[in-house]
Amino acid sequence: MEWRRRHVLGLSDFRPEEIEFVIDTARSMEEVLTRDIKKVPALRGKTVVNLFFEASTRTRTSFEMAGKRLSADVVNFSSSTSSITKGETLLDTARNIEAMKPNILVIRHPASGAPHFLSRHLSCSIVNAGDGANEHPSQGLLDLYTILKAKGKVAGLKIAIVGDILHSRVVRSDLHSLGRMGAKLWLCGPATLVPREMARTGATLTSDIREAVRDADVIIMLRIQLERQKTSYFPSLREYSRMYGLNRPLFSLAKDDAVIMHPGPINRGVELSDELADCHQSLVLDQVASGVAVRMALLYLLAGGSHAAH
Amino acid sequence: MKIPPVKTILDGKGVERVLSRLTHEILEKNKGASEIVLVGIASGGIPLSRVIRKKILAIEGVEVPAGFVDITLYRDDLAKAGYQTRLKRTEIPFSIDEKKVILVDDVLYTGRTIRAAMDALMDFGRPRNIQLAVLIDRGHRELPIRADYVGRNVPTSRFETVEVRVEGNPEEWSVFLAETPAGKGE
Numbered sequence: 001m002e003w004r005r006r007h008v009l010g011l012s013d014f015r016p017e018e019i020e021f022v023i024d025t026a027r028s029m030e031e032v033l034t035r036d037i038k039k040v041p042a043l044r045g046k047t048v049v050n051l052f053f054e055a056s057t058r059t060r061t062s063f064e065m066a067g068k069r070l071s072a073d074v075v076n077f078s079s080s081t082s083s084i085t086k087g088e089t090l091l092d093t094a095r096n097i098e099a100m101k102p103n104i105l106v107i108r109h110p111a112s113g114a115p116h117f118l119s120r121h122l123s124c125s126i127v128n129a130g131d132g133a134n135e136h137p138s139q140g141l142l143d144l145y146t147i148l149k150a151k152g153k154v155a156g157l158k159i160a161i162v163g164d165i166l167h168s169r170v171v172r173s174d175l176h177s178l179g180r181m182g183a184k185l186w187l188c189g190p191a192t193l194v195p196r197e198m199a200r201t202g203a204t205l206t207s208d209i210r211e212a213v214r215d216a217d218v219i220i221m222l223r224i225q226l227e228r229q230k231t232s233y234f235p236s237l238r239e240y241s242r243m244y245g246l247n248r249p250l251f252s253l254a255k256d257d258a259v260i261m262h263p264g265p266i267n268r269g270v271e272l273s274d275e276l277a278d279c280h281q282s283l284v285l286d287q288v289a290s291g292v293a294v295r296m297a298l299l300y301l302l303a304g305g306s307h308a309a310h
Numbered sequence: 311m312k313i314p315p316v317k318t319i320l321d322g323k324g325v326e327r328v329l330s331r332l333t334h335e336i337l338e339k340n341k342g343a344s345e346i347v348l349v350g351i352a353s354g355g356i357p358l359s360r361v362i363r364k365k366i367l368a369i370e371g372v373e374v375p376a377g378f379v380d381i382t383l384y385r386d387d388l389a390k391a392g393y394q395t396r397l398k399r400t401e402i403p404f405s406i407d408e409k410k411v412i413l414v415d416d417v418l419y420t421g422r423t424i425r426a427a428m429d430a431l432m433d434f435g436r437p438r439n440i441q442l443a444v445l446i447d448r449g450h451r452e453l454p455i456r457a458d459y460v461g462r463n464v465p466t467s468r469f470e471t472v473e474v475r476v477e478g479n480p481e482e483w484s485v486f487l488a489e490t491p492a493g494k495g496e
Binding site for chain 1: 383
């Protein structure tokens with residue numbers, strides 16, 4: 001197949017063959033990252049702008065690294081250092097950046113749908129790097145990539161996602177990337193943080209972590225986003241940690257070769273015990289490495305010539 | 311619609327003989343196979359480099375390292391090309407430093423693929439030299455590039471395409487010339 005997408009706004013409308021196409025492209029990109037000279041000239045002369053309205057180190061650095069490995073010029077705008085703090089609207093900010101003729105705009109924004117909005121008003125390609133509680137497509141793809149690399153397949157695996165399901169854009173992208181490839185997904189967290197509607201996606205919902213973890217092949221622990229807990233969804237962090245934190249005895253319920261993932265940054269001692277965060281079954285750092293390859297694949301696929309003319 | 315005329319340039323036996331001669335030329339010029347590595351350009355060069363590797367083993371008793379390179383990320387027309395197509399694999403699981411790299415491709419045409427392949431190789435190390443072996447040289451060069459080993463020189467027009475089939479049963483290997491609408495077939 002040929003890649004015909006101009007934007008990557010979310011995985012909700014990705015067909016399985018498109019997901020597979022990105023994964024396959026990422027495999028070639030990963031090979032580039034094993035070379036002595038980890039750079040190819042594919043995006044020479046192209047400009048990638050990272051426009052981040054929320055704090056992020058990992059994702060922004062990952063996109064920046066991905067762009068640079070492909071020889072693109074990468075420019076970072078972050079909300080704390082720009083005119084956004086001076087009251088400029090999102091559209092004005094984006095239009096001003098567009099006037100400088102970037103090819104790809106990578107955006108993270110606290111409002112769901114912000115990237116979709118920009119894609120209707122700008123002519124460059126838009127990549128969603130996380131919008132509110134909606135989607136984080138590159139994370140969904142890199143989670144899939146990491147699991148495929150560790151397990152060789154995704155179909156039929158029991159994958160438990162534990163934590164703040166309600167506010168998690170990672171879950172909403174993982175549901176599409178992992179769910180569409182045939183994983184059996186379990187979503188687990190305090191009842192206040194697991195929306196009933198998510199049962200429609202085919203995932204199994206539970207508030208009992210033992211049930212979620214039992215015989216699981218993959219356990220994805222989500223970060224408790226303290227900055228998003230405006231109302232109390234659980235009594236205290238300590239209680240949350242005692243009931244939903246992953247530790248050695250709980251982990252022993254999973255399959256022997258089970259792996260642990262986390263989108264980062266980890267609240268050590270809250271979602272994950274120190275011991276598990278650093279054990280050899282933890283793929284947390286593999287996820288970071290996969291992230292660069294997957295984002296290189298996305299940037300490369302979006303930088304193809306003809307859609308600039310559309 | 312009229313069926314485009316097809317002209318056979320080489321049949322199975324012909325390809326076999328030409329590759330035997332190429333292999334002997336490579337070994338003669340390099341005085342054996344001790345410092346040689348083979349790198350096929352994806353996709354057309356890969357099966358050819360496998361055949362050459364087997365022939366070197368038969369003649370010299372040496373198993374030379376062989377890899378392959380995909381030049382897509384090094385193309386000079388990425389920005390102009392249509393929608394992105396699937397990347398192929400690159401696999402050079404050995405050091406090319408101080409080696410004599412024999413770059414293998416099926417058809418030499420504009421020379422742009424070879425330029426891209428040489429740039430790719432340079433990212434893997436510093437070879438002692440790079441030599442180019444092609445099965446067919448069809449002319450129409452757009453860059454100052456020539457092959458060190460040529461199987462067959464075939465004068466073509468830009469409206470023709472050279473098809474090389476060197477996979478599966480050796481008796482069914484073939485090289486033929488067909489007419490195409492656009493100047494494809496590099």
